[in-house]
Amino acid sequence: MAHTARDQIHALSIPTRVGSLLVPSATIAEVVNIATLTPVPLGPEWLVGAIGWRTLAVPVVSMEALFGKPAVPPGPTSKAVVFYPLNGRPHWEYFAILSSAEPRPQPVDASAVSLAASELPQSSFVAAGLKINEQSMWIPDFERFKKAFYP
Amino acid sequence: MAESYQYLRLTFAGGSYLLPSTAGFTIEQRESLHLNGDLTAHVTAWRVTRNARWPAYALDQEFQVTRRDDWQRAVFVEAMPHAIGIIVDDVHLLPRSPAQASTFTPLGPVPTAAGHLFNGAWIADGQMMLVLDPPAFVRYLQGLGD
Numbered sequence: 001m002a003h004t005a006r007d008q009i010h011a012l013s014i015p016t017r018v019g020s021l022l023v024p025s026a027t028i029a030e031v032v033n034i035a036t037l038t039p040v041p042l043g044p045e046w047l048v049g050a051i052g053w054r055t056l057a058v059p060v061v062s063m064e065a066l067f068g069k070p071a072v073p074p075g076p077t078s079k080a081v082v083f084y085p086l087n088g089r090p091h092w093e094y095f096a097i098l099s100s101a102e103p104r105p106q107p108v109d110a111s112a113v114s115l116a117a118s119e120l121p122q123s124s125f126v127a128a129g130l131k132i133n134e135q136s137m138w139i140p141d142f143e144r145f146k147k148a149f150y151p
Numbered sequence: 152m153a154e155s156y157q158y159l160r161l162t163f164a165g166g167s168y169l170l171p172s173t174a175g176f177t178i179e180q181r182e183s184l185h186l187n188g189d190l191t192a193h194v195t196a197w198r199v200t201r202n203a204r205w206p207a208y209a210l211d212q213e214f215q216v217t218r219r220d221d222w223q224r225a226v227f228v229e230a231m232p233h234a235i236g237i238i239v240d241d242v243h244l245l246p247r248s249p250a251q252a253s254t255f256t257p258l259g260p261v262p263t264a265a266g267h268l269f270n271g272a273w274i275a276d277g278q279m280m281l282v283l284d285p286p287a288f289v290r291y292l293q294g295l296g297d
């Protein structure tokens with residue numbers, strides 16, 4: 001049976017140096033350039049700073065550091081992917097993930113193949129993985145994010 | 152947050168931070184302070200009062216204690232049992248403005264028993280300054296020891 005557009009999930013592929021994250025487009029408020037990254041003293045290593053976005057300060061997270069690797073400073077192609085607040089958090093608590101390049105739309109349909117646990121990175125921040133067009137992508141565990149962000 | 156506070160802008164170690172003026176503060180010149188000759192100690196200088204001496208700390212960009220000699224002023228924030236100070240490169244009372252600080256929640260574990268060090272951010276003209284939470288800032292400074 002042919003798949004229709006209704007069988008697709010609109011997602012975004014976010015490139016990082018520990019792999020590409022696959023997240024539903026509906027979780028993302030905006031993708032922005034990083035003009036200035038303001039340090040947040042006494043923050044964890046994975047909190048690489050904050051950006052001014054609209055009228056808010058938005059904390060920026062390094063997936064590399066969250067995966068236990070050294071944080072990579074933003075480069076010329078880096079973007080901040082601004083996410084809506086996590087479930088149950090106040091309406092102003094947007095957060096951003098630092099991408100190494102421009103994220104791109106990634107429709108997900110039934111042709112996507114689930115990755116086995118052995119194919120996933122050893123990180124509790126990864127809930128699952130999919131292979132789409134021969135590229136592996138990690139689906140983040142947003143509940144785990146919430147526990148790390150707001151312990 | 153988001154109240155029409157007046158803010159004191161503290162600049163040190165290459166960064167600027169805002170302290171709500173409601174915190175209560177005094178600004179002291181280097182000449183009126185007693186310098187700590189022990190360069191291994193955390194306290195850079197003291198303001199000696201009749202009943203107490205108030206410590207002042209120099210912080211680096213990570214808010215870790217450092218020692219330096221190229222400073223002229225310290226800001227003492229009101230606290231119990233006595234005020235506690237920070238060495239600054241520049242201090243400036245911002246004029247009241249219709250612009251307001253927005254609420255900001257840093258991520259990760261809280262670094263002080265009084266919570267996160269910052270609870271807001273001021274964004275204007277493409278620049279952002281984090282707003283210190285006075286009780287948490289005081290608690291942090293009080294934990295730095297002598």
